């Protein structure tokens with residue numbers, strides 16, 4: 291029915307992987323978390339862990355980036371069943387876009403209702419400081435403008451509709467919850483909100499590119515998250531996403547700053563604890579029926 295291009299990514303392929311995972315663990319997660327670069331510690335919050343190396347999961351891609359451990363961790367967070375990707379996949383690793391987002395469909399098929407995406411990103415908003423946490427309220431999908439979209443190719447209605455709406459991509463109730471929880475935790479000074487733009491990477495931005503994105507209203511730039519958000523929304527999961535601002539995107543020819551992955555990982559380490567507390571507190575407030583309590 292579907293062209294060759296769909297091989298390995300079909301509904302049946304995703305279902306086979308989901309069934310394999312469900313047969314290995316009794317945990318039935320309703321929340322799925324994706325850890326960004328250097329943010330893998332989020333997975334360590336889970337209790338009673340059942341963890342799988344990506345290489346042992348049928349049909350799963352492998353992590354190739356430093357700071358992405360390559361483990362799928364099931365467990366509970368204050369009693370709530372969760373699953374956590376300790377390491378995600380990016381276009382620049384050479385994976386087809388459908389492979390990058392495959393785990394999100396597997397999340398859906400194992401029963402996940404809410405997806406929480408985290409990433410490391412470069413700050414373009416001049417009010418942002420390194421170490422700020424930005425709640426993503428919307429995105430710019432640059433690869434999508436060139437036709438690189440995880441929904442390209444035949445549409446399987448068992449996942450969702452051919453033309454999904456994206457004006458409600460990031461759940462507003464969860465954004466409000468994050469703001470409220472952030473205030474309660476005393477994060478007011480470094481909790482921001484804004485627009486995230488995905489680029490293909492792996493090269494960081496030129497000054498001209500950063501200036502262009504800034505003019506377009508982008509607050510933070512990275513190389514992930516958006517394809518995952520699109521796939522999650524397509525199959526009806528709620529999406530919450532946040533960026534840790536790990537570095538400034540350089541916009542000035544006199545600047546000595548140079549974006550680099552080591553700084554990205556270092557900032558992740560410094561903010562890990564606060565980020566973990568924000569996410570874990572939110573998880574305890576998401577009811578199984580996904581209402582905000």
Ligand SMILES: O=P(O)(O)O[C@H]1O[C@H](CO)[C@@H](O)[C@H]1O
Nearest residue numbers: 326327409410513514551554
């Ligand atoms: O988006 P995550 O996976 O957090 O990683 C970000 O950090 C890496 C660059 O340092 C890129 O992969 C970029 O996308």
Ligand SMILES: Nc1nc2[nH]cnc2c(=O)[nH]1
Nearest residue numbers: 410411412511512513549
């Ligand atoms: N594209 C991009 N991705 C990042 N990930 C972390 N920092 C950055 C950045 O400055 N630019």
